[in-house]
Structure formats: structure tokens, C-alpha cells
Amino acid sequence: MTAMKHGALSILPLALGAAVYGFAFGLLAAQVGFPWWGVGLMSGFVHAGSSQIVAVERFATTGTVLGAVLAGAALNLRYIGIIASLSDMLDGLSLRAKLLAIHITGDENWALTMAERAKSPDVGAAFLLGSGFVMIFVWTASTTAGALVGAVLPDLERFGLGFAFTAAFIAMARGLWRGHPQVLPWALAAGATVAAVSLGMPKAYGIIVGALIGLAVCAFLRRWKAAVA
Structure with missing residues (x-):
């Protein structure tokens, strides 16, 4: 309680x-x-x-x-x-x-x-x-x-x-926000969302596209850092 x-x-x-x-x-x-x-x-x-x-x-x-x-x-x-x-x-x-x-x-x-x-x-x-x-x-x-x-x-x-x-x-x-390591995935997610909406995609789906791009970039960066380490 x-x-x-x-x-x-x-x-x-x-x-x-x-x-x-x-x-x-x-x-x-x-x-x-x-x-x-x-x-x-x-x-x-x-x-x-x-x-x-x-x-x-x-x-x-x-x-x-x-x-x-x-x-x-x-x-x-x-x-x-x-x-x-x-x-x-x-x-x-x-x-x-x-x-x-x-x-x-x-x-x-x-x-x-x-x-x-x-x-x-x-x-x-x-x-x-x-x-x-x-x-x-x-x-x-x-x-x-x-x-x-x-x-x-x-x-x-x-x-x-x-x-x-x-x-x-x-x-x-x-x-x-957790600092500079998030700049790239956040920026690419925002850019993908803006691009999708600008091309005529409904806003809700544009947000999903941006989220998927951001997640993909995070996964790539995580694997890259693990490989370098």
C-alpha cells in the first residue's frame, strides 16, 4: 500500500x-x-x-x-x-x-x-x-x-x-530524453514522420513509420556498439 x-x-x-x-x-x-x-x-x-x-x-x-x-x-x-x-x-x-x-x-x-x-x-x-x-x-x-x-x-x-x-x-x-546518444534515432524518426505525412500519408500512420525507423536505428546502434566493444 x-x-x-x-x-x-x-x-x-x-x-x-x-x-x-x-x-x-x-x-x-x-x-x-x-x-x-x-x-x-x-x-x-x-x-x-x-x-x-x-x-x-x-x-x-x-x-x-x-x-x-x-x-x-x-x-x-x-x-x-x-x-x-x-x-x-x-x-x-x-x-x-x-x-x-x-x-x-x-x-x-x-x-x-x-x-x-x-x-x-x-x-x-x-x-x-x-x-x-x-x-x-x-x-x-x-x-x-x-x-x-x-x-x-x-x-x-x-x-x-x-x-x-x-x-x-x-x-x-x-x-x-536521455542525452546525446538519442539524437540520431530521434532525428531520423522525426524526419521519417514529416516525410511520410508530406507525401500524403495519414498522420497516425506517419507516426508509426517514424517510430519504426527510430527503433531500427536504435537496434542498429546497439549492435554496432556491441561489435566494437
Whole structure:
């Protein structure tokens, strides 16, 4: 219980930041026709901010549910790697507890848990669960509140609220930065994403292309360093 409480308290600064862009997401989702209860259910059951944002964007652009679902699912492919990184941490839990932990794991509490675990190997599933419960509650509450407000307000895009998403991802990326060795894979991943989108590829798939390029470069550099050593 102490470890879970530690996780819940440690995630609060990130949760407050997530609440800001969660509220902005709820506002904009309501503006394109999503009911407040639909936004709340999506946040609780999907619980993946970036994929929700992309799905809503695709729905607003194309008007098709299938396109929105595929775009969100494509962006969520990164969770395959995230879940794989948690295998040791979740070892020994029941299947129900593992599924719960996986569901409430998002970018923020995963990054925080891995950072704390790097400092202290004792940090484990309890910390992940504590931080995850806070994040899913804050995200669901803030997006629902945003949708309630957005349903009764005029067009908000002109106020630049969409930039809240970009700012949030920049802040998350800064938290994951580990120094100069990451310059090359990050630069190539960004370049590949920009190139893919510039050639007409949907943004969600462009992000996947960039992620795969970045992972390939990281794998190559790791093998190269091992061979040199």
C-alpha cells in the first residue's frame, strides 16, 4: 500500500498537466459532435490520450468510424513495446491484476515508473498501479468535463486549443530524453514522420513509420556498439 501511495503522489504533477490537455481534448471532441458521455466512456475504456486525439481528428476529417478506429489502433501499436517492458515487473500477479495494470498504464505513468525503477529496482507493480489509477481518473474526469463545457460553447479551434496536445507531447518527450546518444534515432524518426505525412500519408500512420525507423536505428546502434566493444 505504501508503494501504491508513493506512485499516486509521484504522478500528481504529470496528472495535472494531463488534466489540462484532457480538458482541451474534451472541448474539441464535443465540437465535432461527440456527446459528453461518449467522451467519458472512450477515456475510461480506451485510456490512450494520443490515440483518442488522432481518432477524433480522423472522425472530424473523414466522418467515418472505421477510419477513426484504425487510426487510433495504429498509434496504439507502441503499447506492444510498453507492455513487453513491463513483463518482469508484472511477473507473479494474477491474470486479472495483469490486465488491470496493462489497461491503466499510459505514457506518463509508464515513463515515471521506468524512471523510478532505474533509480531503485524495488519499484514495481504497486507503484505502476498507484500512478495508473490516478492517471485514468484524472484523464476520464478532465475529458468528460471538457466535453460538457464544449457542448455549449462556440467554435474553440480559433483560440488555438489544439496546441495543448502538441505542448503535452513535447513535455512528455522532454521527460524521456536521455542525452546525446538519442539524437540520431530521434532525428531520423522525426524526419521519417514529416516525410511520410508530406507525401500524403495519414498522420497516425506517419507516426508509426517514424517510430519504426527510430527503433531500427536504435537496434542498429546497439549492435554496432556491441561489435566494437
